[in-house]
Amino acid sequence: VLNVHSTADVPDAIREVWWSANSDSAITYRQKVGLFTRPSVGVVVQTLLNPSAAGVMFTEHPVTGRDERLIEASWGLGEAVVAGLVVPDHFRLDRSGQILERKAGRKRIAIRSLPNGGTFEEQVAPAQVSQLCLDDAQLAALGELALQCEKVYGPRRDIEWAFQEGALYLLQCRAVTTTSKAGSAAPPPGPPPRDPVAALRRVQVFADMDRRQAEQIARLVKERHFAKGETIIMEGSGGAAFFFIESGEVKVSSKGAELATLGPGDHFGEIALIDGGPRSATVTAASDLVCYGVTFWEFRPLVEKNGTIAWKLLQALAKRLRAADQG
Structure with a gap:
């Protein structure tokens, strides 16, 4: 993260670096070399x-x-x-x-x-x-x-x-590693900070939680911004993040065929986190998008400890399977 302007901006910049360890490309690489464990990232702050x-x-x-x-x-x-x-x-x-x-x-x-x-x-x-x-x-x-x-x-x-x-x-x-040094562009500027608790409670999976439970989960999530046309997850890649949408829309596709359009309150990316396999679909921002992400390392214990969330995820997966069969 280049040119962090003030000390007040440093914590957000550090969190951005931490989150980068959970990108699909980073997860795919670590799976390939047998290092699929929770990343521990040290952040160096230097004078620009x-x-x-x-x-x-x-x-x-x-x-x-x-x-x-x-x-x-x-x-x-x-x-x-x-x-x-x-x-x-x-x-x-x-x-x-x-x-x-x-x-x-x-x-x-x-x-x-x-x-x-x-x-x-x-x-x-x-x-x-x-x-x-x-x-x-x-x-x-x-x-x-x-x-x-x-x-x-x-x-x-x-x-x-x-x-x-x-x-x-x-x-x-x-x-030296065998990977490319290509980096990712800085996220586009977004609107003022949102309330992740309110966003959580609009998601069906989390809708029945009380305020205290929602606040506990909200502390685990990271706000993410994607520009229109940007690929968020790629079919076949490894994955370590589950997303739910605050604003904007995404297109879901598989093997070149468009499957669905998702909007505020919808979620995606949970299948690869549940079975440990590759991403089952590609998700692309259909408009400027704001969503929240939670990593595998927080998502799994969250589901294991909360039967309501686990049951709702099963319902969501069953609905998608039924839709796929009918399609």
């Missing part, structure tokens, strides 16, 4: 830089496995590279720091910070779009940083870095 250039560096080629440094860079904050918003400059160095390859990208935008929080996409001057953003001295500094990181943390490092006022900053250093 205003870099001239930033990007990523692998101390071993992540595709070929060659013993060389692979660097991708762009103007401004490194989010442009990590999120795939530009075609970055591409560099390869050998272990001694000798430049093996340099290839200019197409860097039409630079991510910059806003004075009151958040970021924006700044158009890059035409002359800089295809101009290399790193010189030989900066590449040499990155080669030295790679050696230092491997000495301290071990081989095969995935590093995020930035240059500000001529100084090189190490932002992150972790083990």
Whole structure:
């Protein structure tokens, strides 16, 4: 979460990072490597830089496995590279720091910070779009940083870095994985904070709960915003979140066929949480959407302890099965 404006905004930003560990893509990856346990996420709070250039560096080629440094860079904050918003400059160095390859990208935008929080996409001057953003001295500094990181943390490092006022900053250093570094865009701005308790009591599954029970569950949920057209869950992926809709609509589809339209008071995503299997359908925002999510780690004990919720979920599943049979 970039450019958190004040200390009062930090708790929400930390919760956003925590929630990211329960995204379908993160769950699918952890299931694939046999790590389907409740995630424990440590959040680092850093001063935001205003870099001239930033990007990523692998101390071993992540595709070929060659013993060389692979660097991708762009103007401004490194989010442009990590999120795939530009075609970055591409560099390869050998272990001694000798430049093996340099290839200019197409860097039409630079991510910059806003004075009151958040970021924006700044158009890059035409002359800089295809101009290399790193010189030989900066590449040499990155080669030295790679050696230092491997000495301290071990081989095969995935590093995020930035240059500000001529100084090189190490932002992150972790083990290389086989996954993509593509990130997710920040959620679109939404309306003022809502009352999750009121939203809960509009959902049939939770309708018979008293205020105290609803408040207990409301403390477990996370408000989520999705733009029209955004995919919320994907058929076949792993899942660790159950959602209920506050405002807006979603389209539910399977194998390319549209199955249903859901709106305020409806819920989705519970099947994969109950049987541990992959998502049974794709859910896409049909309009700007506000919903609440609760993770598998809170959802399961909630159902185990509350027979009313369990029974209503069974009724909802039976209704969907009957509709599928009739269809």
